[in-house]
Amino acid sequence: MNTSTLPDKETRSDAHRPFWSNWRTWAVAVALLLALGISILFGSKQAAQRGYYGQRLFPAKEAFDFNLVDQDARPLQLHQFHGKVIIFLFGFTHCPNVCPTSLTNLAAVYQKLDPEQRKRVQILFLSVDPQRDTPAALKSYVPWFDPSIVGLTGSKQAIDRTVQEYGGSYEIVPGSSNDPKDYGVNHTAYTYLINPAGQLELLYGNEKLADTDQMVGDIRKVLAERLR
Numbered sequence: 001m002n003t004s005t006l007p008d009k010e011t012r013s014d015a016h017r018p019f020w021s022n023w024r025t026w027a028v029a030v031a032l033l034l035a036l037g038i039s040i041l042f043g044s045k046q047a048a049q050r051g052y053y054g055q056r057l058f059p060a061k062e063a064f065d066f067n068l069v070d071q072d073a074r075p076l077q078l079h080q081f082h083g084k085v086i087i088f089l090f091g092f093t094h095c096p097n098v099c100p101t102s103l104t105n106l107a108a109v110y111q112k113l114d115p116e117q118r119k120r121v122q123i124l125f126l127s128v129d130p131q132r133d134t135p136a137a138l139k140s141y142v143p144w145f146d147p148s149i150v151g152l153t154g155s156k157q158a159i160d161r162t163v164q165e166y167g168g169s170y171e172i173v174p175g176s177s178n179d180p181k182d183y184g185v186n187h188t189a190y191t192y193l194i195n196p197a198g199q200l201e202l203l204y205g206n207e208k209l210a211d212t213d214q215m216v217g218d219i220r221k222v223l224a225e226r227l228r
Contacts, residue, residue, distance in 0.1 A: 054193060054202035054203055055203040055204070060200060061200055063200040064078070065198075066152075067154070068153065070150055071151040071153075072139065078198065084120050084196055085194070087122070088123075088166075090128050091125055092127050092128055092185050093127065094132060094185075103149065106145075110146055120196070124152055125142050125150070126152040127153050128163060129185050130154065135151070166200075171185070172184075172185055173185065173186055191204040191206070192204075196225070
């Protein structure tokens, strides 16, 4: 027999080794599966975002059901607005520019909706300055932008919990004088859109609120969604 044509022992062993026993094959397979999973997830996120102006959360998550007080000193919780689109933001009445600009823009968005749509939309403004922003102070402030807007306050604990649950933050910044009432508040300037099912669905940077048509378009899309 011509032994020169036979493979050596090592080569023959490799030839009969199962395909999946090779660690390199496993590594390549795992890498391909991970890449496929990331591709599918990224594609799903892109599909979810398509057609929306705000940053759409994927998937939408249950919005925190806060326990606060409105501008008439009445207890108020998020679930009381079930079935409505909620536009929710943080601020304070002594805010020099960001808060009044945001509220002005949101009032314009609200007024551009048709009357039936406005019945299903509520703007909520939560003050992160409970020391100065009493219910009475809020009641004289928020209606100036639109009578439909509801101002919210509460205990510091309730406010802090709400801000934390929505991924926000704020800090008191002392002024230049020794007056204890001379201070500002740095705070998260995002606006949150909660859908009629009570899920946090869209997020807007402060600069996006000025595009009334795009904001209205998002609200109409969310209003057209079925309750989840």
